[in-house]
Structure formats: C-alpha cells, structure tokens
Amino acid sequence: MYQDEELVFSCPQVVADRPTHYCPGCHHGVAHRLVGELLEEMGLVEKTIMVTAIGCSVFLYNYLLVDAVEAPHGRAPAVATGVKRAKPDKFVFTYQGDGDLASIGMAEIMHCANRGERVSVVFVNNTVYGMTGGQMAPTTLIGQKTTTCPGGRCAEREGMPIKMAEIIASLGGSAYVARTALNNVKNINKTKKCLRKAFEVQTSGLGFGFVEVLSACPTNWKMSAIKANERIANEMIPYFPLGVFKDATADVTGEAAGKGEEGK
Amino acid sequence: MASGDKLFLKGNEAIARGALAAGCQCFFGYPITPQNDIPEYLSKALPDRGGAFVQAESEVAAANMLLGATACGVRAMTSSSSPGISLKQEAISYMAGSELPAIIVNMNRGGPGLGDIGPSQGDYFQSTRGGGHGDYRLLVLAPATCQEAYDLTRESFDLAFQYRNPVMILGDAILGQMKEPVLTAPDRPADPAEARDWSLDGAVGRGPRLLKSLFLQDGALADQNRMLQAKYEAMRAEVRWECFETEDAELVVCAYGTIARIAKSAIRKLRKKGLKVGLFRPITLYPFPSEALAKLVKPGRKFLTVEQNLGQMVEDVRLSLCGLATSEFFSIYPGNLPVPDDFDEPIARALGL
Ligand SMILES: Cc1ncc(C[n+]2csc(CCOP(=O)(O)OP(=O)(O)O)c2C)c(N)n1
Numbered sequence: 001m002y003q004d005e006e007l008v009f010s011c012p013q014v015v016a017d018r019p020t021h022y023c024p025g026c027h028h029g030v031a032h033r034l035v036g037e038l039l040e041e042m043g044l045v046e047k048t049i050m051v052t053a054i055g056c057s058v059f060l061y062n063y064l065l066v067d068a069v070e071a072p073h074g075r076a077p078a079v080a081t082g083v084k085r086a087k088p089d090k091f092v093f094t095y096q097g098d099g100d101l102a103s104i105g106m107a108e109i110m111h112c113a114n115r116g117e118r119v120s121v122v123f124v125n126n127t128v129y130g131m132t133g134g135q136m137a138p139t140t141l142i143g144q145k146t147t148t149c150p151g152g153r154c155a156e157r158e159g160m161p162i163k164m165a166e167i168i169a170s171l172g173g174s175a176y177v178a179r180t181a182l183n184n185v186k187n188i189n190k191t192k193k194c195l196r197k198a199f200e201v202q203t204s205g206l207g208f209g210f211v212e213v214l215s216a217c218p219t220n221w222k223m224s225a226i227k228a229n230e231r232i233a234n235e236m237i238p239y240f241p242l243g244v245f246k247d248a249t250a251d252v253t254g255e256a257a258g259k260g261e262e263g264k
Numbered sequence: 265m266a267s268g269d270k271l272f273l274k275g276n277e278a279i280a281r282g283a284l285a286a287g288c289q290c291f292f293g294y295p296i297t298p299q300n301d302i303p304e305y306l307s308k309a310l311p312d313r314g315g316a317f318v319q320a321e322s323e324v325a326a327a328n329m330l331l332g333a334t335a336c337g338v339r340a341m342t343s344s345s346s347p348g349i350s351l352k353q354e355a356i357s358y359m360a361g362s363e364l365p366a367i368i369v370n371m372n373r374g375g376p377g378l379g380d381i382g383p384s385q386g387d388y389f390q391s392t393r394g395g396g397h398g399d400y401r402l403l404v405l406a407p408a409t410c411q412e413a414y415d416l417t418r419e420s421f422d423l424a425f426q427y428r429n430p431v432m433i434l435g436d437a438i439l440g441q442m443k444e445p446v447l448t449a450p451d452r453p454a455d456p457a458e459a460r461d462w463s464l465d466g467a468v469g470r471g472p473r474l475l476k477s478l479f480l481q482d483g484a485l486a487d488q489n490r491m492l493q494a495k496y497e498a499m500r501a502e503v504r505w506e507c508f509e510t511e512d513a514e515l516v517v518c519a520y521g522t523i524a525r526i527a528k529s530a531i532r533k534l535r536k537k538g539l540k541v542g543l544f545r546p547i548t549l550y551p552f553p554s555e556a557l558a559k560l561v562k563p564g565r566k567f568l569t570v571e572q573n574l575g576q577m578v579e580d581v582r583l584s585l586c587g588l589a590t591s592e593f594f595s596i597y598p599g600n601l602p603v604p605d606d607f608d609e610p611i612a613r614a615l616g617l
C-alpha cells in the first residue's frame with residue numbers, strides 16, 4: 001500500500017478467504033459477511049459459539065472462523081439453549097433457513113424465544129427449501145411454483161405463508177425482532193443495523209434477538225439474480241413487511257417499534 | 265450433599281443424586297412417568313448449586329439441548345422413559361456421530377406405542393443396537409438396585425468423557441419407583457481439563473473448533489466410521505457382569521436389571537430346596553459380556569434367559585454361547601410386576617423337572 005492511500009474497505013478476518021459453494025445471486029454469502037463484520041466490530045469473535053442448521057448454510061463453519069456445533073434439522077434453537085445454559089458468558093447465535101426454522105423447527109424456535117434465551121437468531125427466509133432442490137416451504141408465497149407445488153401454492157390446500165417475525169414478536173421472551181431484506185444496498189445496511197441490535201440484546205442480557213432476512217434463491221426461483229432482487233421488492237416485501245416488530249431497548253412508542261412498510 | 269451418608273432413596277432419586285455427585289451441571293428434561301422424580305429433584309438441586317435445569321418443550325428439544333451443553337464439554341444429562349427416548353434418538357445419533365459425552369437415562373416402561381407406565385425391558389434392542397440412524401453404539405449400563413443406580417450414574421460421566429461417547433443408564437419402572445438404602449459417595453467435581461482438547465469455549469489463542477457429524481468429502485465418512493468402530497471396540501474394556509452361584513450350577517439364568525434382582529431371590533429360594541441354579545447378570549448391556557458368558561459353558565449345563573420383554577437380550581446370549589450351548593427363553597410380559605415365584609416354573613421346566 002502506498003503511503004498516501006487509506007484502506008477503506010477490507011474483508012473481516014473472521015470471514016474465511018475462500019470461494020463459497022453458493023449459487024450465483026444467492027444471498028447467504030451476504031448474510032454471512034454481515035454476521036462476520038458484526039462479530040469483529042463488536043469484539044465477539046473469541047466469545048462466539050455458533051450453532052449451524054441444516055440447509056444450504058450447513059457449511060457456514062467453512063466461512064465464519066469461530067467455534068461451531070452442527071444441530072440437527074430445525075433443532076438449532078434447542079442446541080443453542082444447551083450451549084448458552086452451559087456457558088452463559090459466551091455469545092451464541094443460530095443461523096437458520098425457513099424450512100429449518102419455520103417448519104420442522106417451529107417448536108424449538110417458539111420455545112427458545114418464549115423462554116427469552118439470551119441467544120440471537122439469523123433467519124434467512126428465501127421462501128423455498130434450497131438445499132433439497134426447491135420444494136415448498138412454510139414461507140412459500142401464494143401462487144409460487146415449487147417442485148412440490150408445481151401448480152403454485154394454494155391457500156386452501158397448503159395454508160398461508162407463515163410470518164415468523166410477527167409470531168416471534170408476540171412471545172414474551174423476545175427482546176428484539178425485525179424483518180429486513182438483502183435485495184439492495186440500503187436494505188443490506190439496514191439488515192446490518194438490525195443484526196447488531198439482535199446481538200446487543202443478547203450481550204446486554206435483555207433477551208432473545210431475532211432478525212428475519214428476506215433473501216434470494218435465484219436457482220430455485222428459476223430467475224436471474226436481478227429478477228430475484230426485484231421479486232423480493234415486488235412480491236415478498238408486500239406480504240412480509242419490513243420493519244422492527246419489537247425492541248425492548250427502545251421506548252415502545254418510539255421510532256424503533258414502528259411496524260411496516262419501510263425500505264421497499 | 266454430605267458424603268458417605270446412608271439414605272433411603274427411590275431409584276430415580278438415587279440417579280439424580282449420583283449425577284450431582286459426579287459434577288453434573290446441566291439437566292434437560294420433559295415430564296413422563298415413571299421418571300418424573302429425576303427432573304423434579306434436579307429442578308431444585310441444580311440451580312441451588314449454580315447449575316442449569318431446563319424443562320424443555322419436548323424430548324426432541326431436551327436431547328438437543330443436551331447436545332449443545334455437552335459440546336461445551338460440560339457434564340450434562342437428560343432422563344426420560346420409552347416414548348420419550350424414541351424422540352431423543354435423533355439427537356442421540358448426532359451426539360454419537362459428533363462424539364459428545366452425554367448421559368441419557370431411560371426408565372423403561374411398557375410398549376410398543378403408549379404402552380403403559382409399568383416396568384418393561386422392551387427397549388433393550390433400541391438401547392444396545394443404536395436406536396437412531398447410522399452405525400453407532402452407546403455404552404449401556406443396567407443397574408439392578410438403587411445403590412447400583414447411584415454408583416453407575418456417578419461413574420457414567422467418567423466413562424462418557426473417557427470415550428467421548430453418549431452413555432445410557434437403562435433402568436425401568438421398578439427401579440425408579442422402589443426405595444432402598446443407598447450409601448452416597450463423596451462429591452467429585454468434574455476435572456476442569458477433561459474436555460480441554462475438543463470442547464467449544466470460544467476460539468481464543470487457537471483456531472476455531474467444529475463439532476459435527478456431516479462428512480461429505482469422498483472417503484471422509486468411511487474414515488469417521490472406522491474411527492468410531494475402533495472406539496466401540498476399545499469400549500469392550502468396560503464390560504461388566506455379575507455371577508451368582510454359577511460355580512456348580514446345572515442351570516444358569518441370564519437376566520439383567522431388576523428382573524435379575526428378582527431372579528436372584530428366586531434362585532436363593534430354589535437353592536434351599538437343593539436345585540443347582542445360578543445367575544449371570546450383564547451389567548453392561550453394550551458392550552455385552554460375551555466372553556464371560558461363553559466361559560460358563562460346560563457339558564450338560566443349561567441356560568435360561570428371562571426378560572421382561574418378548575425376547576431381546578436372548579439374542580445376545582445365544583450369540584455369546586456360540587452354538588456350544590443354547591438358551592431357553594422365558595418372557596415376563598411388560599407392564600406386569602413380577603415376583604420371585606413367577607420364576608419357579610420356568611426354572612423347573614428348563615432343568616427338566
Ligand atoms: C430430519 C431431516 N429431514 C430432512 C432433511 C433434509 N433437508 C436438508 S436441508 C433441508 C431444507 C433446508 O431448507 P431451508 O431451511 O429453507 O434452508 P435453505 O437450504 O433454503 O437455505 C431439508 C429438508 C434433513 N437433513 N433432516
């Protein structure tokens with residue numbers, strides 16, 4: 001580096017310098033990166049015990065260089081509970097997909113949140129089961145075609161897509177709950193802010209932190225990366241509104257608790 | 265808990281106290297009869313000692329909490345009874361695959377399905393053959409008395425950490441609910457260094473650690489299974505059994521747990537009548553004491569396996585006898601409460617009387 005140059009952007013050390021296995025346009029890599037940046041900025045790297053889930057992000061431990069344990073499908077919040085109860089001074093988070101968290105792991109996430117476990121959850125909602133090849137998820141939108149609802153999801157047959165952030169916010173133990181998206185730079189920056197809060201409610205001992213991150217899966221949506229970003233704005237956000245649904249750190253009437261339509 | 269006290273304890277409480285004496289710091293459970301005394305006791309005793317007690321939302325969650333706690337190298341336990349143990353199998357398989365030293369207590373009740381809440385040995389296969397998916401084994405300890413329940417639970421933690429493998433304590437409704445005097449032992453806090461080399465505590469001054477059971481690379485899963493099999497082979501060193509009056513026995517009754525205990529009473533009574541009957545009692549069900557049993561084979565000597573199920577351990581007995589002898593089988597139906605007299609007729613029949 002020349003003397004008059006200033007380094008303004010670099011990769012966090014905790015993020016491994018290696019290509020990922022993700023498809024082009026997938027947002028998992030962006031979410032990993034945000035988590036990595038925050039672990040470093042918040043001085044949490046050496047305190048972290050990460051609980052990985054089953055899904056495309058099962059290899060998260062190849063990209064974030066922190067202690068990690070692999071949970072069975074859907075059980076990451078229970079595993080995280082065990083970790084946190086055994087080591088209350090560690091920073092514990094799970095990173096889960098929508099099939100993992102909102103279907104097979106529904107009981108575990110609800111009760112972990114309701115107990116107010118001092119853990120943080122990064123919930124990547126891409127409206128499909130990515131790893132197994134694009135089957136219908138509990139979050140699949142009405143009319144969305146997947147390999148197991150080839151005619152499009154139908155409310156009468158499959159029910160309505162589940163809104164996890166709203167559900168988690170309704171539980172007594174959650175301290176911070178937000179929904180964000182990764183479809184543009186503004187929303188990526190917003191996501192990082194919300195993740196920081198979700199981590200802070202853990203480190204300050206306030207309670208359970210949860211961020212639902214609307215993410216693209218161009219491969220299983222069968223569209224280009226750009227079209228996938230447009231789909232997040234045009235189809236996902238109208239059904240899954242962005243916003244902060246609960247924030248125990250703020251005055252409930254204040255700005256932070258405002259629900260809804262921001263950030264489209 | 266003061267050490268060396270003689271206490272009058274239910275088997276369930278003996279197990280809970282044995283765990284505390286071994287330095288158990290976390291317990292995760294879900295209510296089910298006939299093991300409720302274990303979580304009830306620990307829900308007070310563990311927090312009093314600075315440990316953690318969580319009543320989970322299900323046995324699935326409880327077992328996965330156990331996975332998380334043991335990944336941190338902490339001494340931790342769960343307990344349940346048959347239907348609940350079925351639900352724990354997912355996490356048990358993952359813990360075996362990830363080599364985590366967890367203690368799982370099964371106070372076996374009658375099945376299949378909801379069965380009943382009475383005693384049963386119907387979970388022998390599930391306990392000794394793995395129970396969940398994949399090729400794995402648990403170290404399975406089968407106490408027959410409240411004292412043994414206390415002692416084996418206390419020891420089970422050492423074994424789990426020594427082999428980095430889940431250990432199962434297999435009791436039943438009789439053991440859990442009966443009361444006996446138990447001599448307690450001194451508290452032995454866990455060696456703080458016992459998990460130093462592998463447990464998760466934050467990557468400080470070292471590279472990150474990973475505990476997992478996924479091995480996708482070509483040949484990686486084969487290597488993992490090879491390593492696990494070598495460990496299960498090494499676990500054979502832990503084989504335990506009891507021989508009672510087998511020296512001159514014409515008939516050796518093979519039984520484990522509380523059924524062996526009741527069989528012993530029957531044998532004492534029959535000995536007084538001059539019948540030459542002995543007892544072979546496996547204490548470790550896995551590893552099974554095959555060699556010790558095979559050594560009991562003698563010309564003319566007969567074997568009778570008695571279990572409170574429809575015939576499970578008898579398969580291991582027959583395998584151990586290697587065709588040099590065989591074993592008759594007598595079933596005590598799960599759910600019933602057997603008494604020593606129930607053994608008279610099958611023993612007489614096996615002796616050809
Ligand atoms: C008990 C169990 N059932 C099913 C599977 C198969 N499986 C692996 S990943 C996955 C779905 C993951 O989808 P999601 O959580 O939405 O994450 P994504 O891959 O989309 O990131 C499933 C069903 C499994 N591993 N374990």
